[in-house]
Amino acid sequence: MIGKKFSDNHIKVYQYHLRDRLKEVFDFEDVYEEWSAMRDEYGLSIYCPRLDIAVGPFATHERLGHIYDGMLRNPVIESFLRKLVEYNKVNLERYQDGFVLPSEYEEILFTNYNARCFISIEIEHMVSRKHLIGGAVNASALGRFGIIMPWSDEKLKAFVKLIRYFRYLNYADKNTFNTSNLLIVTKEQMDNAIVEILNQKNQNEFQ
Numbered sequence: 001m002i003g004k005k006f007s008d009n010h011i012k013v014y015q016y017h018l019r020d021r022l023k024e025v026f027d028f029e030d031v032y033e034e035w036s037a038m039r040d041e042y043g044l045s046i047y048c049p050r051l052d053i054a055v056g057p058f059a060t061h062e063r064l065g066h067i068y069d070g071m072l073r074n075p076v077i078e079s080f081l082r083k084l085v086e087y088n089k090v091n092l093e094r095y096q097d098g099f100v101l102p103s104e105y106e107e108i109l110f111t112n113y114n115a116r117c118f119i120s121i122e123i124e125h126m127v128s129r130k131h132l133i134g135g136a137v138n139a140s141a142l143g144r145f146g147i148i149m150p151w152s153d154e155k156l157k158a159f160v161k162l163i164r165y166f167r168y169l170n171y172a173d174k175n176t177f178n179t180s181n182l183l184i185v186t187k188e189q190m191d192n193a194i195v196e197i198l199n200q201k202n203q204n205e206f207q
Helices: 008-026 065-072 075-094 129-142 153-171 187-205
Strands: 031-035 051-055 117-124 143-150 182-184
Touching (some): 008 051, 008 075, 075 153, 075 182, 129 153
């Protein structure tokens, strides 16, 4: 089991915790919870759910693809993202038969070049499978790297099936959504990746 079910309050506490830990990883304050990607687009009447966690900088007034490219050349950031990509592979391979080939790190780099933020994270707990689709699309559409975090084995399996569904639609030449930049990462895996990166940063500082 990934863990016991958490109340909404516990989810909120973890959300703040994750926000603060990511600030340590990226060494800046541009990390927010409940971030509204379209808050400056009042005249367009666009509905866009808030992201549970968003890592900037934020492309709300101009494209920042070149800025994100520079961030991806940072060894610490690259190492962190590669860890998440490997965890995504583990999760996809755990619950499926090889129909979906997990995205490699290099494949993801330019999948969503005109992203609204650098990393978008959706934490999914007690929601319906239809809501899971919305969370997955939101994370993938808004971030250069999109991350969905299931809080139970049930939700993890549901996300794997959802990715299979999107890939099947593409395979069958149906209208679909490209989720190549979307990573499935559990709370434990995210926490482990952050601890490893922060330990790595501390070791480098003392060398």
